[in-house]
Amino acid sequence: MKQKEWLTQEHRIFQESAKRFMAKEVLPHIEQWEQERLIPRELWRKLGDQGYLCPWLPEEYGGLGVEYTYSIVFQEEVVRTTFYSLATGLRVHADIAAPYISRHGSEEIKRRILPGCVSGETILALGMTEPDCGSDLAALRTSAVKDGGDYVINGQKTFISNGINCDWVVLAARTDPKAPRHRGISLVMVPSDAPGFSRGRRLDKMGLRAQDTAELIFEDCRVPQEYLLGKEGQGFSIMMENLSQERLAICLGALVQAERMLEMTLDYVKTRTAFGQTIGSFQANSFKLAEMATEVTMGRTFYESLVDSFVAGEDVSTQVAMGKWWLSEMANRVAYACLQLHGGYGYMEEYPICRMSRDVRALPIVGGSTEIMKQIIAKRLGL
Ligand SMILES: Cc1cc2nc3c(=O)[nH]c(=O)nc-3n(C[C@H](O)[C@H](O)[C@H](O)COP(=O)(O)OP(=O)(O)OC[C@H]3O[C@@H](n4cnc5c(N)ncnc54)[C@H](O)[C@@H]3O)c2cc1C
Incomplete structure (x- = not known):
C-alpha cells in the first residue's frame, strides 16, 4: 500500500x-x-x-x-x-x-x-432526527420561538447518540415556520440543565449496546438567544457542510471493522477442523475468503485515496457518498460470511464476531442511509 x-x-x-x-x-x-x-x-x-x-x-x-x-x-x-x-x-x-x-x-x-x-x-450530542423524520431532515417539526431574550423550544428528538451522557445538545429546530422548509431551520445549543429539557427512554438497540442512544424531550425549554450557532435559518446549510467529514469517519469505521472481522475469521478457519481438515481448506470457504480479502483490499485502496483528497482540501462529497454506502454494505457482507464461517461459535457472545455483526448493521442507516447516498450520487450523474 x-x-x-x-x-x-x-x-x-x-x-x-x-x-x-x-x-x-x-x-x-x-x-x-x-x-x-x-x-x-x-x-x-x-x-x-x-x-x-x-x-x-x-x-x-x-x-x-x-x-x-x-x-x-x-x-x-x-x-x-x-x-x-x-x-x-x-x-x-x-x-x-x-x-x-x-x-x-x-x-x-x-x-x-x-x-x-x-x-x-x-459530552456533546447532536439532535436532528425526530420520531417522524430522519432522512427528510427538512421536515423536522421541533420549534424554537423567540420570547424576550430566549428561545422557547418544543418538540422531541429520537435515536440521539450520547443522549444519556450528554451535557450539551446541538439542536436542529424550526425558527421560522413561514420560510421554505430548508431555510426555516436553525441550530441552537441546549445545555442538559436547561429548564424544560428532559431525557426520554434509553433505547434498547440491536447492536452498539454500550452506546447510549436516547430520546430527548423539549417542553417549553428555555435557552438564551445567544446560544444560536451561525445565523437564524442557516441550520440546514451548516448541517450539510460538515457531512464529508462525518461520512469519512463512517467509511473508516466500516472498513476497519471489515478488516478485523476478516483477520479474526482467517485465524479461526486455519485451526478449526471438520471432516479431517481445516475448514479454511475447503475450496468453497477459501474462495469466499479470497473474495472478502479482495473486497476489503479494494475498499482500503479507495478509502486511502479518499482521505488523501479530503486532506488536500478537495470536494469529495460524491466520492464520500460512494464510499459510505459501499463500505458499509461491504462490512455487512463480510460480517454475514465471517459469522457463518465461525459456525455455532459465531452466534455466541463470547466471540467478538457476534457483537461486530450486530454493530455493523447500523452503518448503512446512520449518517445518511444507503438509499440517500445513492440519491446524492444519482443527482451528480444528472439523474
Ligand atoms: C445507532 C444510531 C445512532 C443514531 N444517532 C443519531 C444522532 O446522534 N443524532 C441524530 O439526529 N440522529 C441519529 N440517528 C438517526 C439516523 O440519522 C436516522 O436513523 C437516519 O437518518 C434514517 O432516518 P430514519 O430512521 O427516520 O429512517 P427514514 O427516513 O424513515 O427511512 C426509512 C427507509 O426509507 C428509506 N428512504 C428514505 N427516503 C428515501 C428516498 N428518497 N428514496 C429511497 N429510500 C428512501 C431509507 O433509506 C430507509 O431505508 C441514529 C440512528 C441510529 C440507528
Whole structure:
C-alpha cells in the first residue's frame, strides 16, 4: 500500500499511544459496558487527559492545535479495538458537534463549551432526527420561538447518540415556520440543565449496546438567544457542510471493522477442523475468503485515496457518498460470511464476531442511509 504523504512520525507516535490506551483502558471493559448499556463518563475524562478529544481545536480552546488528520489516526485505533460503540459516540462529539461550535459559535459559546469537550468534562450530542423524520431532515417539526431574550423550544428528538451522557445538545429546530422548509431551520445549543429539557427512554438497540442512544424531550425549554450557532435559518446549510467529514469517519469505521472481522475469521478457519481438515481448506470457504480479502483490499485502496483528497482540501462529497454506502454494505457482507464461517461459535457472545455483526448493521442507516447516498450520487450523474 502506498505510504500516506501526510502521515508523519508525530502521527505514528500519537497512533501508537492511542493503541496502548485502547488496550489498557478500553479492551478489558468492553463486555461489561455492553452489558451495562453505557460507557462511563470517566473514560471520556481519561481520553481528554491524553489529548485524544478534538486535538485539532486551537490551543486557546484547550486543543492541541494540530491538523484534523490526528483525529483520523485516532479513530482508526478506536475502531480497531473492535469497539464501535465508543467510536460512534466519539464521532458525534468530536467530528460533528464540536466542529459546528468551533466554526459557528459566538466567542462566548466557544470559550464556555469547547475546553470541556477537549478535557472530556463535557459530552456533546447532536439532535436532528425526530420520531417522524430522519432522512427528510427538512421536515423536522421541533420549534424554537423567540420570547424576550430566549428561545422557547418544543418538540422531541429520537435515536440521539450520547443522549444519556450528554451535557450539551446541538439542536436542529424550526425558527421560522413561514420560510421554505430548508431555510426555516436553525441550530441552537441546549445545555442538559436547561429548564424544560428532559431525557426520554434509553433505547434498547440491536447492536452498539454500550452506546447510549436516547430520546430527548423539549417542553417549553428555555435557552438564551445567544446560544444560536451561525445565523437564524442557516441550520440546514451548516448541517450539510460538515457531512464529508462525518461520512469519512463512517467509511473508516466500516472498513476497519471489515478488516478485523476478516483477520479474526482467517485465524479461526486455519485451526478449526471438520471432516479431517481445516475448514479454511475447503475450496468453497477459501474462495469466499479470497473474495472478502479482495473486497476489503479494494475498499482500503479507495478509502486511502479518499482521505488523501479530503486532506488536500478537495470536494469529495460524491466520492464520500460512494464510499459510505459501499463500505458499509461491504462490512455487512463480510460480517454475514465471517459469522457463518465461525459456525455455532459465531452466534455466541463470547466471540467478538457476534457483537461486530450486530454493530455493523447500523452503518448503512446512520449518517445518511444507503438509499440517500445513492440519491446524492444519482443527482451528480444528472439523474
Ligand atoms: C445507532 C444510531 C445512532 C443514531 N444517532 C443519531 C444522532 O446522534 N443524532 C441524530 O439526529 N440522529 C441519529 N440517528 C438517526 C439516523 O440519522 C436516522 O436513523 C437516519 O437518518 C434514517 O432516518 P430514519 O430512521 O427516520 O429512517 P427514514 O427516513 O424513515 O427511512 C426509512 C427507509 O426509507 C428509506 N428512504 C428514505 N427516503 C428515501 C428516498 N428518497 N428514496 C429511497 N429510500 C428512501 C431509507 O433509506 C430507509 O431505508 C441514529 C440512528 C441510529 C440507528
